[in-house]
Amino acid sequence: MSDAPAPFIPIDAPGPVCVLGLGLIGGSVLRRVADAGGPAFGYNRGTATVAAATADGYRASDDLSGTLAAAEAAGALVVVATPAPTVPAMFAAIAEHAPTCAVTDVVSVKQEVAAAAATAGLTHRFVGGHPMAGTAESGWAATDPDLFAGAIWVVQTDDGVDPAIWRRVTALAHACGADVVAAASDEHDRAVAAISHLPHVLAATLAQIGGAGGELSLRLGAGSFRDGTRVMATAPDLVRAMCEANAPALLDATSEAIDTLIAARDALRDTGDTGALFRAGHRDRLRFEAITARRVPLAEPVGPDGWEARLRAAGRRGHTWRDVPGQV
C-alpha cells in the first residue's frame, strides 16, 4: 500500500448526450457538448430549428422515436429541454423508446418534473437539473455554447437519487462550464420562485405601471426601469410556462412581496420613512454580491450513506460541489 493520496479521477465527460428540444437552453447544451468533441445529438419538433442546427453542423432530427432509439443504442444521457408543459409527453416517449437511458432535464421547476418522471416510471433513472442561465432571447439563433460558463447548475438531490446518474448529470454541468449546487426539489422550487420567477412578476408589474403613465412616463424611463423590466422582453408564453409550472411556490413568494410592499407603503404614508425598506434591500443585495463573488467548491463524496443530506446541507450554505479526488 502506498501512502500517496488517491489519484484525482475527475468525471469530466458526461458520455453520449441526447438533447430533446433545441431552444436556447437545449440548443446551447448540444452545441457545447458537441463542440467539445463529445457524442451529442438532438431532437426538435420544429423542422426550421432542425434545419438551422444541421446547417450549423450539429446532428439534429425531428423524429422523436428515432432519436430516442439512437439514444438507447448509444447509452446516451437524455436531456429534456422542452417547455414545462410538454415534459410529460417527452417522458412518456423516453419510457417507450429509450427504456434504459439515464434521464435529466433543464426545466426551471423540479417538483412538477419529478412527479412527471414518477408518472412515466422513470424515477429510478432520473436526476433533474436546472442551469441558472438565460437571456431575453430564445430559439436556436440565440444558442451559445458558452451560455453556462460560470453559471450555477442545480442538480436534484432528493433522497434515493441514483449516485451514478447524479454524477453523470454533474459531469454534464461541468462540461458546460457551470458550477453545481445540490438541492432537494422542493427547496429548489422555493428558491427559484423567489429569485427567478418573482422577478418576472415584479417586472411585469413595473412595466404596466410605467406604461399606464403614457408616452411621457415611458420616455423618462432610464436605467432603473430598463433593468427592472428587462425580462419582460422575453416572449410572454415562455415566461408563463416557466412561472405557472411553479405556481404553489410562486404564490407564496408573490404574497410575501405583497406583504412587504404594503408594509413599505404604510410606513411611507404614516411616517414618510422608507429607511427600513431600503436598508434591508441594500443589505440583501450586498449578501447576494458577496455570495456570488466567492465560489468555494466543497468536496463531498457521492454515494455513501446519507450523501444526499450532506450535499443538500452544503447547498443550503451556498456551497458548490466538485469532484472528490480519488472518487470514481
Add this chain to the structure above:
Amino acid sequence: MSDAPAPFIPIDAPGPVCVLGLGLIGGSVLRRVADAGGPAFGYNRGTATVAAATADGYRASDDLSGTLAAAEAAGALVVVATPAPTVPAMFAAIAEHAPTCAVTDVVSVKQEVAAAAATAGLTHRFVGGHPMAGTAESGWAATDPDLFAGAIWVVQTDDGVDPAIWRRVTALAHACGADVVAAASDEHDRAVAAISHLPHVLAATLAQIGGAGGELSLRLGAGSFRDGTRVMATAPDLVRAMCEANAPALLDATSEAIDTLIAARDALRDTGDTGALFRAGHRDRLRFEAITARRVPLAEPVGPDGWEARLRAAGRRGHTWRDVPGQV
C-alpha cells in the same frame, strides 16, 4: 428682404455655470461643462471631494458664500445638485449671496423643489431640471463627463417659467449631451414615481425576499435577480432621500403596484393563469423599447403665448425638444 430661411442660431452654450454639490450628477455636470471649455466652478461641503476635484484640475471650493459671490459676479447659471433634503438651505444661500443669478437643479423631484424655490423667493429666476441618468455608484470618483450622453433631461415647464432661463437650462442639458423633454412639475413627479422610484421599491422588495431564502436562494440568483435588484447596490440613504422627496406620487405608484400584484396573485391562485400579467408586461416593455429607440426632436418656439402648454403637450407624446432655427 431675403427669402432665405432664417439662420440656425443654436443656443449651444449655457454660459458660466456654478454647480453646488459635486457628487455623481453635479460633479459630472461640472466636468462636462469645464471640459468643453465653458467657465465652470463648483462648491462641495466635504473637503475631500473639493480636494479630489481640484486635483483633477477643476475649480472647486468648500466656501459656499464665496462660491455664490463668484457666481453672482460671473452671471453664472447656478445648478443645485445636493441631496433633496439640503435643497432649501442651498436656495436660501443663493437668495442671500447670488441675488440675480438664474437657478436650476438636478434633483429627481420637481414639485417639492419648486415649492422650496418659492419659499426662498426664487421662483421668477428658477427653472428646475432632472437629468435621467445615474449609476449604482456615487461621489466624485464616479463622476463622468459623458454620464448624460443620450440621456433624457426633463426641464420644468410650468406656466410662467422664464423663457430665457428655460432656454439656458436646455442649453446646459444639450451641452451635456442629453435630450430635453418638457414637463410640468406634477406630471414629472408622477412619471418618475412610476419609472424611477417604484423600481427602487420593487428592487428592495425582491432583494429581501431573495435574502429571506438564505444562502441557497441567493446562490441561485442569476440574471433576473441581478437586474431586478441592481439599484439596491446604491447607498440606501441616497435612495431614501430621492424617494421620500416624492412621497405623495410614490404612495400612489406603490398602491398601484400592490393592486396589480394582488390581481396577479389571485389569478394564479384561482385559475393558474399568468397570461394577462405577462402579456401586459411584455406589451409595455416593447412600448418602452420603441419610444426609446425613436428620438424625434420636435421644434417648438419658446416664448410666444402658450408656449409652455405646447411644449408640455409634446412631452406627453414623448417628444424631445430642440432649438428652433432662426430663434434667438
